[in-house]
Amino acid sequence: MPATTGDRTTPRTTGPKKRGQPSTSGGYRIYSETDVIRVAQIKAMIDAGLSTATIQRYLDCARIGDQGTVLEMCPNLRAELDAIAECLTAKQTELRETQRRLHKLAAVG
Known part of the structure; x- marks a missing residue:
């Protein structure tokens, strides 16, 4: 889940993770x-x-x-x-x- 309050997550389903873009250990991007x-x-x-x-x-x-x-x-x-x-x-x-x-x-x- 998100590391900080106010962030949202979504599963990574398209393309590779962008360099420096935070994500959870489960592969969810943090927005x-x-x-x-x-x-x-x-x-x-x-x-x-x-x-x-x-x-x-x-x-x-x-x-x-x-x-x-x-x-x-x-x-x-x-x-x-x-x-x-x-x-x-x-x-x-x-x-x-x-x-x-x-x-x-x-x-x-």
Whole structure:
């Protein structure tokens, strides 16, 4: 188990152990609380629909707040988020139109 309070462990299942990375005698990697927070930030950004390329560009803008992960408005981030939102709105409009045509088609028969 972890050597210090606040650390988390996971079984080593991919690749060799990185040099200097602490692990337990059972082969579990020990992750710092900072590592765990970073993974949570990445997961929150993926869950919000951001691509991994976008996350890579703006990960340093992620902060942990009372409501979980939030993004500080780094340069260009607002424009990128607005473009993603606009794309989602267009997809929603397209889906609504497809749904309308489907309902119309089903009503005819």
